[in-house]
Amino acid sequence: MDFETVSPEDFGASLKGFGLNLLVTDVKRTAIFLETVFGMAAKRLSTDFAILTHGENILQLHADSTYHSNPLLGLLPENPPRGAGLEIRLYDCDPEHAAAQCVAAGGTILQAPADKPHGLREAYILCQDGYAWVPSKPLISQEEPV
Template sequence: MVSERPRQPQRALGSQAAPDRRSDDPASRPRQLRRLGRDLQPQSGRGPELRAVDDGQTASPAVTRSVGVRAAGRTGALKRRTGDPWKPADRYGRELPPFTVNLVVRDVQRAVGFLTPVLGATIHYADPDFAAITVGGVEMMLHADHTYDKHPWYAPLTRGERRGLGAELRVFGIDPDEVERRAREHGATVVQPATTKGHGWREVMVEDPDGYLWAVGVPAPSKRGS
């Protein structure tokens, strides 16, 4: 008679040990934002991988992988995507311009669902871990909280503290009145309505789902004669 060996308990990896349930509960999000980005999800049932690519560079076909495994050769970030990446990380890094912006967000899909309709972002690639986007001509990255589980600021991120306080993401050349309209339509927070300022901008300030502040504007009409 062969006796069964007792099963070893599974240990939680990375951010699975302490998820930010308060911030990521879909029921707590504005209904409009929950609807946004729905078309980015696959219908195969394999997972929440996002496959939208606006620049014609499609990602490789998805392969069967376990969700929640760590990337090969890495000791840090937890990976949740279930398919092949858009392109190798080292290739993407070498292609970046001198200045880029990286935002660490609770939910990549939710962030994409704000940036695309409200600020007209171009989505090059997005999955549950990462997105490569362009906003106002600036290349940007979005990284999900769980990919930063080995960084020193992971604990403050998962405590739900406000992000980006004291920083403004300023985008010049997008109609602020139209941005305000779209923000209200999609349930986003308008911190300051479209206003003509003394520094020569007509601008609006909107807050994205993670609390980052976007100041969007165009040149204000000149008060001087032509």
């Protein structure tokens, strides 16, 4: 599918499974942050909307103004953080690279890359709107095969 030219109706009808849509204060700023820090690819980027891909996964960004008649708009805080309690996990995303890009891209490292007991190396990074992004990759076993 060509995300740059697909109609909104065809794009919407194509979505399956699980979707993630974030309301953000600045779509272009957030898209650039996600491209820089996590290597996502932004499509259809405008001040109101963007489609981002990470591998085969799709993420949509919407500006607050596009939700003028949506019931969620009234629940948003005027100041970040917006995403308290939500972890947006990016598997197969290098936490060292993401952390190295984070601060220059306007983000905050909440937790530096670390090995976790559940078999992943991960970092916690906050974007300007306060969403928690967790880049992670599997730990490589240091043991030799028996």
